Amino acid sequence: MESKGQKLTKKDYFKTSLRSYFLQNGFNYTTYQGVSYLNVIMPALRKIYKNDEDKLKETAIANLEFYNTNPHMLPFITNIQLAMYEDDQEIEDVRSIKMALMGPLAGIGDSIAQFGLAPLFSTIFAGLALDGLGFAPMGYWFAMLISMFIIKVLMGHLGYKLGTGAIKTLSAKIGKISEAASIVGVTVISALATSFVKAKIAIEYATTVTVGDEVGEKIVSIQEVLDKIMPNLLPVIVTCVVFYLLKNKKWNTYQLLLLLFAVGILASVTGILA
Structure with missing residues (x-):
């Protein structure tokens, strides 16, 4: 039997964090971010399952499902997920964690970007523009880009540290954690159904x-x-x-x-x- 592929390095996790910029590229109304999500983690998956083509295909297909979260929070999710794959966790357990994080991190990311940083920087640079400073519009653009980059890198680092540091410690309890994550996910979906489905x-x-x-x-x-x-x-x-x-x-x-x-x-x- 062929041995498993190479272990991921910090550089691999960092590259995956940067690939979160591609999350919206393959957006569609069937899986939303599902295709792009797989594209983000695919290089890392190829490295993990370098010598196991069947496992690579199985894992890839499992990540083509519907997904929709905030792009700036995505590195936290992908890096935890990759750490679990590296640790040979079951695909369904990994999926439960992935789906449970989708909703909460989407809300946090949207709040930070749209209701936190965007109003803050627009107020600052709008005032500078009214004072006649020509760089103000570009300043707003750069401030948002830099802030979002820092958030992506930070989220990726936190996901990497949590994933690589805690997965092995919690591996014996990962089934219970997965079950709890599934319960959280079902609760969120149920609340959304009663709030947004109108009939x-x-x-x-x-x-x-x-x-x-x-x-x-x-x-x-x-x-x-x-x-x-x-x-x-x-x-x-x-x-x-x-x-x-x-x-x-x-x-x-x-x-x-x-x-x-x-x-x-x-x-x-x-x-x-x-």
Whole structure:
């Protein structure tokens, strides 16, 4: 049996951190950053599995799935992931950690870049521009580029240190860590589903009610009845159906979009959904 490939060096981890600049290059509506994510880590994977072509293919295919996170936080994720691959951790365990980090780091990265550094530097350099300093627009551009570069390198270093330093120590418990990460991921996805999936039944009917000696009509909303039974029940059902089609029927994003568009338009025209 062929031996495993070479061990990754600090230089390899640093190169992978820099390759995070390519994350948006292969963006598509099927896997979002999935193709580019594989492109970012592919050189390191080739080195790890230099003498195991089957394992390289298996790992590559596993990293072609849907992914969407902040590019500046990506080096933290990739370097932890590569350290786990180097330590021969199971692909599914590595995937759980990878997916669990996607949402939280996306939120942190977006907050730092869009709501922290960008307003700060725009305020500073806008003031300089109003004072007549011609370099101010370019100064803003350079300040953002340098800041983002520092964040990428720092995140890559933290991921490398955490990955190489802690993986071996925690290797016996990596299954439990993976399970916990999966729970976090499912919790986040569930919260997103109930918050962003919009589906409300528009059907209402009138019923006769008697209050004392007075007889009148009351409009009953099916949606209000469902909300009393279980709030956001319909969005959960839609999410479960989509998951079933993806997982069991192997539908792609375009098929799901066509189905949802068709059902949404038809249900809206017929007055079933609001």
